[in-house]
Amino acid sequence: MDFYFGLAQTVGIHTLLGLSAYIVLLTGQVSLAQAAFFAIGAYSAGMLTVLAGWHVVPALGVGSMLGAVTACAVGFPALRVKGLMLVVATLAFGEGVRLFFFNFDYQVAKGGIRVGPLGGEGFRQIRFFQEHGWTTGEVMLFIWVFVIAVMALLWWFDRSRYGAVLRSVGEDEVAAQSVGINLTAVKLSAMTVGGAIAGAGGGLYAHYTTHIEHANFNVLLATFAIAYPIVGGLRTVFGTLAAVIFVQAFLVEGLRFLGDWRNLLFGALIILAMNLRPHGLFGRHGA
Amino acid sequence: MLELKALSRYFGGVRALDGLDLTVNEGEIVGLIGPNGSGKSTTVNLIAGLLPLTAGEIVFRKQPLRDVPVHRRLQLGIARTFQNIRLFGQLSVWQNLWVAQNSPEDRSRRGFFSRWLGGQTRGREEIAQLLEFSALGHKQNELAANLSFGEQRRLELARALAARPKLLLLDEPAAGMNAEEIGQLRQRIVDLRAKGITIVLIEHVMELVMGVADRIAVLNFGQKIAEGTPAQVQSDPAVKKAYLGGS
Amino acid sequence: MLDFLQTLSDGVLFGATYALIGIGFTLVFGVMHKINMAYAAASVGGAYAGLLVLKAVAVVPAWMVFLGAFLAGGMLGWLVYVTCFHFIPLSSPLAPLMSTVGMLLLIDEVIVHLTAGMPQNYPAMFDDVMLRFGEFTLRGDLLLVFGISVLAMIGLLALLYRSRLGLATRAVAQQPIAAQLCGIRVTRVNALTFVIAGLLGGLAGALIGASVGALSPLLTTPLTVKGLVVTVIGGLGSIPGAIVAGLLVGGFENLFQQFRGVTERDMYVMLLLFAFLVFRPGGLFPAKS
Secondary structure, rough: OOHHHHHHHHHHHHHHHHHHHHHHOOOOOOOOOHHHHHHHHHHHHHHHHHHHHOHHHHHHHHHHHHHHHHHHHHHHHOOOOOOHHHHHHHHHHHHHHHOOOOOOOOOOOOOOOOOEEEEEHOOOOOOOHOOOOOOOOHHHHHHHHHHHHHHHHHHHHHHHHHHHHHHHHHOOOHHHOOOOOOHHHHHHHHHHHHHHHOOOOOOOOHHHHHOHHHHHHHHHHHHHHHHHHHHHHOOOOOHHHHHHHHHHHHHHHHHHHHHHHHHHHHHHHHHHHHHHHOOOOOOOOOO | OOOEEEEEEEEEEEEEEEEEEEOOOOEEEEEEEOEEEEOOOHHHHHHOOOOOOOEEEEEEEEOOOOOOOOOHHHHEEEEOOOOOOOOOOOEEHHHHHOOOOOOHHHHHOOOOOHHOHHHHHHHHHHHHHHHHHOOOHHHHEHHHOOOOOHHHHHHHHHHHOOOOOOOOEEEOOOOOOOOOHHHHHHHHHHHHHOOOOOOEEEOHHHHHHHHHEEEEEEEEOOOOEEEEEEEHHOOOHHHHHHHHHOO | HHHHHHHHHHHHHHHHHHHHHHHHHHHHHHOOOOOOOOHHHHHHHHHHHHHHHHHHHHOOOOHHHHHHHHHHHHHHHHHHHHHHHHOOOOOOOHHHHHHHHHHHHHHHHHHHOOOOOOOEEEOOOOOOOOOEOOOOOEEEHHHHHHHHHHHHHHHHHHHHHHHHHHHHHHHHOOOOOHHHHHOHHHHHHHHHHHHHHHHHHHHHHHHHHHOOOEEHHHHHHHHOOOOOOOHHHHHOOHHHHHHHHHHHHHHHHHHHHHHHHHHHHHHHHHHHHHHHHHHHHOOOOOOOO
């Protein structure tokens, strides 16, 4: 049973990652920086519970907020460039953040041992859940409360005017401007919300794996982040969820015997999916 | 209402528009005609703000528009339609109109408190009115991409109206229409003028322009070669030579 | 001061390889208006494939390995074209991009596994030759790398501006539909663009291996990022831009490394990119509207 809880936890966290890219993708922007906001959420929430003794919920709140603030700050210069250049800018930013954490040391002595992030070795002993006696099932439910809340929020956006505005920007920027939509404001808001979601997801990730390091937040993770909404299709949030389940459950677990070659299969699967269903599993027709 | 003074737009060595002077008064319908490449669409794009001007001035209701961004111009009251229809195909008819409600009145209605005090209902009512005006009510939940050509053109116009413009730029709205549709379009334009909207109409379809415009300006190679009432323009020898097929 | 000049010149000579990678990215973007994210990975892959020549025949001159890498790069370029661009309709902008990302992961994984994650020695030419001007040195192998890169660039420019294929390519880049109506087989031009870019990429990978002395399987990600940085700084779609930007990034990178160490070096390259994005988003040679 624990095995399935663990799988559900992974699916939940990756869904948050995917949803953070989903909302940005609605505006037509491909962001490879979501893994970076995820990392910022992970390190900051981890540091707050481990070094400052905070409860995990406010720590997640701060992680989410830092993700949002960073996303907004990155958005300003990055959104001045055309769509494909944003891919490059966000990729570079993502790598920059990863390198930052590779060089980041902040250790404090607690009860005789030193805890905290230590550069290339990463950040160990993020044991809030264990120290407070949470069972695997309880952690899974906790994660899924967030996932469901975010999905509900994005689903509600999709039915509201804001969602239609996001999609109109994604579809035709010239037309959107011409009907009075402020492109930069819309894109920036989407980036910020995406950053908030990624930050929260990262914070949850740190506590569920208990050990994070810079290499976790590499280009591969950034790829997962955009792969989910692209493969799932942008028609509905459930597409992203379906893609996560498809990739994580079927691919990662069912083909576990392939061991280290999993990434290769992931790559091949993406190529296949894009050739067969260029508009995603669920297609693109909205409304 | 709108003044173009020595308006110019150069692309490298090409003078797409060269020193255009034009005044549009409130409540008028001004036609802009000329052969392909004469600068008509350039003029619309300059007024709408999609192209930066190289020289000259655009003044709208006493406000110079040089550095005003495109979305702000809409909020000031300038709306336009596109020659090649640019609807949001993946959004429904209703949503296309909904996202276009960006006039100052609509934006304040969406303000934090007013939205709960009936702001949303009024917005919905106006969309319903626009749908009725455009005979699209029965298709309000249909994806814009699935509409017929004529319906798409009507939606394009309705979307421009959703922002309560004071000045409406119509970029070849009759292209591809049959005679009956042109007649309906003509009536709609007349109705719009009756509601107090000033219109600049770029067109090739002569029967529409000549029948509905108060004044017409004729462009050729980026310059204005004639201006006057439809009758004056039709009998102008320079216009005939350049465009209408003269003697 | 001398240190500065030395570091700068070494960096600029090495930067020629970045220029080649940047050209590859910008070439595909210019013709198809798409970014091929797998390009740098294919270049490294091509370079490794060149090493297979060594495995087959125990002792070969270095230039044969380079040639092998060159050809392998071309083949990988074609492979990326077929898997990511040939069948996917161009109207869906995200699908080809995502596909190339999939290819990037795939190639990366194959490289890491076949090399067991260990760097492989790469043959160099003239690595014992040093031209000295007082205290200032020009390394022979770097000069050769620079020289070969320059020859490749000249070859490419000659192809683009003096041959029928080049004319067709430039036509497709500017107006794909009109080009098709004129009888140009657009799919063939696109495929050939990928092959040509791939050839350059394989060569660049080999030259990088040659100048460092070893080729690391972990090179794909940093090279992808750097290649894209060069492309963006140079201006998307501009070949002269990629050339200048490549040399620039090579020089700066070496300077950063000299004065701030290896671990911080890449962060500064990112900062350089961001500075460009803020102040000159079109790049050094922005595309005319």
